[in-house]
Amino acid sequence: MLLFVGCVLFHAAGTWSLPLIDRDEPRFAEASREMLERGDYVVPYLNNQYRFDKPPLIYWLQSTSYRVFGESDFAARFPSVIAAAFTAVLLLAWGRRIGGERVGWWAAIMFTICLQTFIHARAAVADMWLVLFMTAAHWGGYELLRDRLGGAGAVQETPTPQRRWWWLFYLSLAFAFLTKGPIGWTPLLALCVMRFVLPRKLSGLNRRFLFVTGLLFMLSLVAVWGIPALVRTQGEFFNIGIGKHVVARSVVAMEGHGSRTIGGWVLALPFYFLLVFVTFFPWSIKLPWLARKLWRNRDPLDNYLIAGAAVIFLIFTLVKTKLPHYTLPAFPLLALLLARALSRQPNAERFVRRTAIVLGTIGLLVALSTPLLARYSPSLQLMRLARADLQPEMEFAGLHYKEPSLVWYFRKHVHGYMADVDYDRVGPFMQQAGPRFVVLPTASIPRAFPAVPPEWKSYSTRGFNPANGKWVELTLLLKAE
DSSP, X not given: OHHHHHHHHHHHTTTTTSOOOTTHHHHHHHHHHHHHHHTOOSSOEETTEEOOSSOSHHHHHHHHHHHHHOSSHHHHHXXXXXXXXXXXXXXXXXXXXXXXXXHHHHXXXXXXXXXXXXXXXXXXXXXXXXXXXXXXXXXXXXXXXXXXXXXXXXXXXXXSOOHHHXXXXXXXXXXXXXXXXXXXXXXXXXXXXXXXXXXXXXXXXXXXXXXXXXXXHHHXXXXXXXXXXXXXXXXXXXXXXXXXXXXXXXXXXXXXXXXXXXXXXXXXXXXHHHHHHHHTTTGGGGHHHHHHHHHHOOOHHHHXXXXXXXXXXHHHHHSXXXXXXXXXXXXXXXXXXXXXXXXXXXXXXXXXXXXXXXXXXXXXXXXXXXXXXXXXXXXXXXXXXXXXXXXXXXXXXXXXXXXHHHXXXXXXXXXXXXXXXXXXXXXXXXXXXXXXXXEEEGXXXXXXXXXXXXXXXXXXXXXXXXXXXXXXXXXEEEEOO
């Protein structure tokens, strides 16, 4: 309970004052709001259009958070906070099973206080729940093999593992798929790797995992949502959700994330193996030492943790689309490996304690300084400037600047959806009857409206767009009637 509450407070710090950034956070947040508005928990929508990018679990969780806290940046991020805290608790419990109290606490601390967790535990996206369920699946898989892999107390275990671990394994795989699709099933690949590495020690896997029964059970849970979603969308959810966002991402660099050429892809193969020194910081400074140690001497349990992490790194190394957080599900396993190795070293406790205190304090200071960043969010600032003139029945549009953050912030006060207009259509849009407004780059106003009607109100701001890394100057032109 101490760990869980501490992690919730640590990760929640600043989430109420930091505007939703990039494109993914407002996309998830808005899709969850529209799910709640529609009362449709099968097919997600974003700006009144189908959103097939991800399965629905994160939308269910965020819409539940809205019911409790209201629609806010904090409520959109709170599910990620909870998932990160639960993952830390899982690592404490699993670490105690494989190496005692020290290993459990150290693994939980290392996962909690690393750069990538610090970022994504505060992000309104699905990744932290994927990490939670994949960690739970890896733990369940370990327990089903405990007498073969070793770990603290393993010799006292009965040869037949308790069935609760079987349930944990397959339930976690089902929920991992409902979080982010087929990548959630990589713990199964880790078992395949272990069967190849230790063929004699891991013989008879099917007696323990009952793969046919387990896979049918897992697929049946997914089908409870999947079949109605496919029927209602005439199969488009599968074609886009799997075809585009899984298969296409594997062979094509999407949205500029990765190289489009074979040569560039080859050069990017070490991407994650180098980036881990940044994303797993500060503990990554010990990874070279850990690699040398495991190369010389490792046991079957080390092999299991390495297999789980290596499968994740290998898959995303081969995939063309690359983003820094894709390998985040491997971090709990890296934390356990490092905590287990350090627990046998003299003076390691001092290193872990001091590093955690220093980096944890810096992290809190950074999180609590987020109100300073709000002034650089153009969508949020425009909404605040125009708030007194916004009316629920208003229509609004975006010209050139069509970021989902506009939809998220303005739909809190305006019931309509953002129209996508170009230069030819922006004039007729504003000439229609009824109150309405348009958001556009300030430099585009002379071309879009050579003569702005004097009765229109105008609000302008300058801010930073993290989606493309550029500063923008925006203007909101509002027609009250």
